[in-house]
Amino acid sequence: MSFTGKILKVDLSSREIKIEEQPESFYRRYQGGHGVGLYYLLKETKLNVEALEPENPLIFAPGLLTGLRAPAVPRYIVMSKSPLTGALGKSEAGGYWGPELKKAGFDALVITGSSKTPVYLSIQDNQVEIKDAEHLWGLETGPVQEKLRKELGEKGTQVAQIGPAGENGVLYANIVNNLAHFNGRNGLGAVMGAKKLKAIAVRGSGKLEAKNEDRLKEIFRWTAGHVKEHPLSSMLHEHGTPAGIKTVNAQGGLPTNNFELGVFEEAEQLASEEYSLKPKGCYACPVVCKRVVEVNEDDIVVDKMYGGPEYETLAALGSNCGIGDLKTVAKVNEICNRNTLDTISLGVTISFAMKCFEEGIIGPEDTDGMELKFGNKDILIPLVEKIIKREGIGDILSRGSKKAAENFGPESEKYLVESKGQEAPMHDPRVKTGLGLQYALAVNGADHWFAQHDPFFAAEDGFGVIEMSAIGLTEAVDPLDTGMAKARLVYYTSVLNSAYDLLGVCMFGYAARSLIPLNLLLDQVVAATGWKTSWFELMKAGERALAMAREYNHRQDLDQDADKISGIFYRSLAKGPFSGKVTIEEKDFNKAVEKYYDLAGWEKDGGVSRNKLEDLGLDWLVQ
Amino acid sequence: MIKVVFRSVLKDYVPGKTEQVMLDYKPGLTIRAILEQYGLQPGHIGLVLVDGQARDLNCTLHDGAIIELYPIFGGG
Numbered sequence: 001m002s003f004t005g006k007i008l009k010v011d012l013s014s015r016e017i018k019i020e021e022q023p024e025s026f027y028r029r030y031q032g033g034h035g036v037g038l039y040y041l042l043k044e045t046k047l048n049v050e051a052l053e054p055e056n057p058l059i060f061a062p063g064l065l066t067g068l069r070a071p072a073v074p075r076y077i078v079m080s081k082s083p084l085t086g087a088l089g090k091s092e093a094g095g096y097w098g099p100e101l102k103k104a105g106f107d108a109l110v111i112t113g114s115s116k117t118p119v120y121l122s123i124q125d126n127q128v129e130i131k132d133a134e135h136l137w138g139l140e141t142g143p144v145q146e147k148l149r150k151e152l153g154e155k156g157t158q159v160a161q162i163g164p165a166g167e168n169g170v171l172y173a174n175i176v177n178n179l180a181h182f183n184g185r186n187g188l189g190a191v192m193g194a195k196k197l198k199a200i201a202v203r204g205s206g207k208l209e210a211k212n213e214d215r216l217k218e219i220f221r222w223t224a225g226h227v228k229e230h231p232l233s234s235m236l237h238e239h240g241t242p243a244g245i246k247t248v249n250a251q252g253g254l255p256t257n258n259f260e261l262g263v264f265e266e267a268e269q270l271a272s273e274e275y276s277l278k279p280k281g282c283y284a285c286p287v288v289c290k291r292v293v294e295v296n297e298d299d300i301v302v303d304k305m306y307g308g309p310e311y312e313t314l315a316a317l318g319s320n321c322g323i324g325d326l327k328t329v330a331k332v333n334e335i336c337n338r339n340t341l342d343t344i345s346l347g348v349t350i351s352f353a354m355k356c357f358e359e360g361i362i363g364p365e366d367t368d369g370m371e372l373k374f375g376n377k378d379i380l381i382p383l384v385e386k387i388i389k390r391e392g393i394g395d396i397l398s399r400g401s402k403k404a405a406e407n408f409g410p411e412s413e414k415y416l417v418e419s420k421g422q423e424a425p426m427h428d429p430r431v432k433t434g435l436g437l438q439y440a441l442a443v444n445g446a447d448h449w450f451a452q453h454d455p456f457f458a459a460e461d462g463f464g465v466i467e468m469s470a471i472g473l474t475e476a477v478d479p480l481d482t483g484m485a486k487a488r489l490v491y492y493t494s495v496l497n498s499a500y501d502l503l504g505v506c507m508f509g510y511a512a513r514s515l516i517p518l519n520l521l522l523d524q525v526v527a528a529t530g531w532k533t534s535w536f537e538l539m540k541a542g543e544r545a546l547a548m549a550r551e552y553n554h555r556q557d558l559d560q561d562a563d564k565i566s567g568i569f570y571r572s573l574a575k576g577p578f579s580g581k582v583t584i585e586e587k588d589f590n591k592a593v594e595k596y597y598d599l600a601g602w603e604k605d606g607g608v609s610r611n612k613l614e615d616l617g618l619d620w621l622v623q
Numbered sequence: 624m625i626k627v628v629f630r631s632v633l634k635d636y637v638p639g640k641t642e643q644v645m646l647d648y649k650p651g652l653t654i655r656a657i658l659e660q661y662g663l664q665p666g667h668i669g670l671v672l673v674d675g676q677a678r679d680l681n682c683t684l685h686d687g688a689i690i691e692l693y694p695i696f697g698g699g
Contacts, residue, residue, distance in 0.1 A: 231667040244696035311699030453697025463666035
């Protein structure tokens, strides 16, 4: 089977380690990933718990298919209450750690409590130990991985860990495995740091056996054989996500100078492949799209061990801060990766501070003398180092832009670009309105993978409409539409993406963003589990996890007021093809949010309707 | 003549991986027909500019048009 039936539970306060068993029916209902994570989060989170308190659980859960020799399903989710947003924290990563946890015999790891002194967790099959980590605390990620592999075994030890940013409580610190695969968003590294948990090293000797290994092998071979033929996967393999910079810039939607402009004059430099090496991949993935960059020049050296800047980082720390120097952005990316900082929240928090500086809301007396002007690349590295250490202006910016605005004063608020307190990713809703709905509706704050992206559905012969007809989306929708058609598109594909997250699917392997079609994913679930399942059941499972997530937020007192986008998106861009045009009207947008609620059975008070909970078999959540 | 610029990774589809090609003008020529000629699928294209203005794939071209094709992108 693709699951082990065992959940590992570790209490860092009492040092108690338990294994809980779950029957097959549990997996049919909650599958894996955020379904399993939410089940435990809802059961074990006390009301009114703060994110950095010991009582806040931290959960690691690979997808249902993760660990099998199935293509592009390497992902695991980390969940907790987010210290950045106060809402549900969830963030997925690829790499190798999730498959290893399954091979060690566990479908999820539930961590509660906190340690008084630094520790790491060693999981070697069913030998689980809480070990002293005094010798690792304060170290960056590269040396920590090296030391743990020496201690536990060079081969096969997979390390998920936090760097100094997580230890110091930067509210957008993340978690990394294999030095270059990140549970990037929502500040979950700060939760790990508050628990004094430096790392989780896993080594498993088991092998997951699908019910029908032959069918899985066939699908793997089909995928490997078509990666270079399919236009989307071949583009990801050959050029990675940075290839998007030029398209988005030409469209007029490349976040530039804190989302004020949609066009960046130095975009070509940012998109350069000059320092790119052969890409790396994740466990059992034929797409192989992770960027690796190396710079060896007199002024800047960038270590290839930490990967390279992807699209989001190039835009967040590059164009959005007005910086076109690729070497500087690559170096800052490396610093972030060594210290475990989310480059999106970091970039937008800095761009927000730059805008406030340029508008005279803050001055050099507030910034430790730094000239926080767009395009000033010289301040970027020292500023990021201050944020990691939480010194001076770095301490204020370490809490994210929304909390920084409380320091800067109310006049700064109109320059915020966030939802639920999480900074927006590098997709401007003014050129694809569905992203605005994603940012507003995502349970974990502004998230660009809550649903699929509008451009794939712009024409009837686009990959979105062709591939998503399997779940009932058969019509093209204008990227600027904010009516019923857009609400429906976001609703259906948010349910699909939720199902993807249950299974451990990577968006860069599957439709509509890549090559593997929905029918082959369904075949894999059948081959893995032996269940007579269908897309109807998988979509219901996706919907169930979304409803559980919404209920989690409801318990944190979030309601309709939390489902907003920043005012900046109701104003026009100042440059490029969309300059001077207001593409999102607030009243239309709010109606589209309510249309989504109606489709999903969500209520304005922040909960999910009784009917919908009962429909999804979530009677235990009916209050 | 018509100038076609294959931006970013689309130039991989042009023999010799050159970014710009000149095509003979024929009345009724569409962008869709140009895509077919180079083995590109409609879903591959994220943005078409004709003389700097965004257009759809069915746009009929005029002699002297400058076409820029950008690959689709979404989700980084």
